[in-house]
Amino acid sequence: MCETCGCGDPEIVPIEVQERILSDNDAQADHNRSHFQGLGLLAINLMGSPGAGKTAVLEATAKEAGGRLKLGAVSGDLATERDADRLNASGIVSATITTGSACHLDARLVHRALHDFPVSDRDIFFIENVGNLVCPAIYDLGQAANVVTLSVTEGEDKPLKYPVMFQKADLVLLTKVDLLPHLDFDVAAVEDALARVMPGANLLKVSAKTGEGIDAWLQWLEERRPAPVEQATEGHVHHHHEHQHEHR
Amino acid sequence: MHEYSIVASLIDRVQQEAAVHGGTRVHRLHVKIGELSGVELDLLKTAFETFRERTICDGAELAIDRVAASWACPSCKRPVLRGAILRCDTCGRPARMVEGDEIILERIEMEAPDV
Numbered sequence: 143m144c145e146t147c148g149c150g151d152p153e154i155v156p157i158e159v160q161e162r163i164l165s166d167n168d169a170q171a172d173h174n175r176s177h178f179q180g181l182g183l184l185a186i187n188l189m190g191s192p193g194a195g196k197t198a199v200l201e202a203t204a205k206e207a208g209g210r211l212k213l214g215a216v217s218g219d220l221a222t223e224r225d226a227d228r229l230n231a232s233g234i235v236s237a238t239i240t241t242g243s244a245c246h247l248d249a250r251l252v253h254r255a256l257h258d259f260p261v262s263d264r265d266i267f268f269i270e271n272v273g274n275l276v277c278p279a280i281y282d283l284g285q286a287a288n289v290v291t292l293s294v295t296e297g298e299d300k301p302l303k304y305p306v307m308f309q310k311a312d313l314v315l316l317t318k319v320d321l322l323p324h325l326d327f328d329v330a331a332v333e334d335a336l337a338r339v340m341p342g343a344n345l346l347k348v349s350a351k352t353g354e355g356i357d358a359w360l361q362w363l364e365e366r367r368p369a370p371v372e373q374a375t376e377g378h379v380h381h382h383h384e385h386q387h388e389h390r
Numbered sequence: 391m392h393e394y395s396i397v398a399s400l401i402d403r404v405q406q407e408a409a410v411h412g413g414t415r416v417h418r419l420h421v422k423i424g425e426l427s428g429v430e431l432d433l434l435k436t437a438f439e440t441f442r443e444r445t446i447c448d449g450a451e452l453a454i455d456r457v458a459a460s461w462a463c464p465s466c467k468r469p470v471l472r473g474a475i476l477r478c479d480t481c482g483r484p485a486r487m488v489e490g491d492e493i494i495l496e497r498i499e500m501e502a503p504d505v
Contacts, residue, residue: 154417157407157498163400163421164493246392277392280428280493306428309487334475341461341476342484 174284192273459490
């Protein structure tokens with residue numbers, strides 16, 4: 143007897159589930175996270191609008207790091223490999239995840255990319271998400287931290303308009319601050335908006351063009367790097383793993 | 391438009407449960423969606439109506455329990471109003487979300503002659 147709706151149909155039974163609908167993605171993300179942790183790698187999910195400067199920030203990061211850190215990246219892109227080409231040219235070992243019409247990366251796409259990507263000797267691994275302030279926020283990829291780029295040409299109210307994205311951020315990079323003298327953009331207003339949607343709001347002002355703030359961003363990354371992992375004798379540490387193939 | 395991929399995951403999950411319980415037809419799904427989950431309810435409904443066809447959910451109703459977002463101080467538990475600065479007035483700690491980011495399948499009502 144259906145007790146939920148009282149319809150009296152004798153064959154209808156309520157099955158309690160109480161589980162996240164994206165539990166499959168969550169499990170895959172945990173799997174990715176255990177890879178990253180096993181490799182002693184800091185994985186960053188970099189998100190932001192199209193044109194917010196995600197790729198430019200990474201190029202500036204490579205320049206600032208100057209070979210001190212081994213950087214890697216996969217870039218989610220609907221149709222091209224331009225971002226990965228730019229990152230490779232800047233010294234970040236990069237590959238593209240072509241998403242077709244998909245508006246976000248999910249943990250499965252990242253995992254698949256890891257199989258073809260020489261991730262094991264990297265210190266920091268950036269997952270440059272598809273340019274979008276909505277969908278990517280929902281999918282855990284296995285990252286250690288979420289970083290959101292917001293450019294000064296986008297308007298101070300973006301955090302209030304896209305609260306889900308900014309609420310999930312561990313750090314917001316306010317990009318293109320070299321343009322501030324030419325704009326009416328009010329930095330205090332964006333800080334206020336951010337404080338209303340992001341607990342412990344944390345904003346760094348950067349310019350990929352002039353290099354301003356990139357040192358502070360690099361320091362933020364360095365502080366989050368995990369302690370070095372002892373190298374396993376054969377390749378990287380490979381733990382409980384339901385599939386048989388190797389990651390490079 | 392991640393609502394379509396959420397619905398695809400939802401129907402997969404329902405199919406798994408139906409297989410376990412010998413379910414033959416689903417009448418209603420109860421889902422809980424938080425205000426700050428990033429899921430748009432209208433899009434979710436449209437996606438469900440599109441994708442349920444020719445699946446075990448064909449003709450099933452999607453009952454959505456929407457949860458408002460709320461915040462509180464993690465130590466002194468005082469509520470922090472939404473729209474306010476997300477920091478405790480008293481102790482200054484960053485607020486923590488109490489609820490409002492759920493994307494949960496709560497319950498399935500299905501015809502399962504064997505249960």
